[in-house]
Amino acid sequence: MSDTVPGLVRAAAEKFGDATAYAMDGRTLSFAELHDQVRRTAAVYRSHGVEPGARVVLWAPNSIDWVVAGLAATYAGGQLVPANSRYTPHEVADIIERTDATTVVVANGFLGRTQIADLREVAPLAPVIDLADIGALAAQADVADIAAVEAAAYAVTPDDVADIMFSSGTTGRPKGVVTAHRQSVAAGASWAGVGEVSDTDRYLVISPFFHSYGYKIGIIVGLLHGCAIYPMAVFDADAALALIESERITMVPGAPAIFLGLLESPAFAGTDTSTLRFANTGAANVPIALVERLQRELNFDLVITAFGMTECVVATMCRRGDSDETIATTCGRAIDGMETAIADPDTGEHLPPGSEGELLLRGSQVMLGYLDDPAATAEAIDGDKWLHTGDVGVLDENGYLRITDRLKDMYICGGFNVYPAEVEQALTRLDGVVDVAVIGVPDERLGEVGKAFVVRRDEGGPDEESVIAFAKERLANFKVPREIEFVDALPRNLSGKVLKNELREGSSP
Known part of the structure; x- marks a missing residue:
């Protein structure tokens, strides 16, 4: 397994070739075609000054073009900086300034807005490229351009920064969470292992690609295992049910509200969901009745709850064989390479099983730190490498985590x-x-x-x-x-x- 995102793109093309990588709105893209478009787009970035370590901001909703544009950022040797598609131009301008972005890729017209014109009003000097124009520009890449891109991609190391994802902090200003290639790849690999993902899966991705779950548990998982991904730009229960039936979808991660939306849709009763096998949910206690409905009514064979955050994408997961009650009332136990602990929030003393306190995380998934903010990084990650999550929880004797409250006001x-x-x-x-x-x-x-x-x-x-x-x-x-x-x-x-x-x-x- 490659420990860099460019390595995954290359390996997926070699291993899965003409198999479908993405399908959306009547368009399909194979793994071989994905590789070709990614490196051509990376050539466009390099012509706009993207060198190793440069930042590329991507402001767009889920689409196949998002995937190509996002993967091309790291293929060019740069760092991907996704921006929430619902952000205002002021919020995006702040991200551009703080990352000193070399290139800003924008999808115009999402939700009827004029993103490019609005952004230029507040950031007139921002180096903007319209996402809709990238395909034509990429087609012009020649052999020399591709060779330069491949050299940059091969030079990327597992410890290089892969992405910076902005997650609002309690100081009132979004913080840039910095993650290495090895961590982004490991997040997808850990999740996919528990989910028993294979190249026969057809994966409905509802989580936004600008979010760590949509990107690392969506795009990265697809590259690792060759499953076909069906992205949604905006969740619509009826449209999702139609895709599940027509495309024979097997995997659907999402918040509890997503699954309730499917179950309560008038279209549900007439939809064939027999191909569904793996559901992943979390973010809150899940009613046991919902777990039972996922298994009984939506036909999921494997239902898993999990806990993660932008600073540590996958920390705990339930496993096959866990009881419905365990799945509904806990976030599972630590994945391989991770440790969990509960500490007294005032003294920092680690507490025994069954005690309530602040959840601490340590291991391979913990971020490198916050962008240009050593003070916030030191506050979040202590001298023993424990990440202080700000969440209050309890670990039982078997290491299963139950989140009970938040120290923060989020x-x-x-x-x-x-x-x-x-x-x-x-x-x-x-x-x-x-x-x-x-x-x-x-x-x-x-x-x-x-x-x-x-x-x-x-x-x-x-x-x-x-x-x-x-x-x-x-x-x-x-x-x-x-x-x-x-x-x-x-x-x-x-x-x-x-x-x-x-x-x-x-x-x-």
């Missing part, structure tokens, strides 16, 4: 992590706003949504509609608070920290 809206500090920082820039605190509150459809408590300078300040409109200009939709409550002051302790527990208690139904 909440999950529609499957996306939202960090209140980032939202608060954006809203405090609005004229007339003095103070802001944001919490997550339950939502039947999205799991949790944001509620902002806003202190205005006076009653003539911004109203609820203008606060939400301002947020929509600056933040991705999933980060925008759905509810605004104006208060005279925020509750704080003697050290000035906002008492968010009091806000949560006051917002309980």
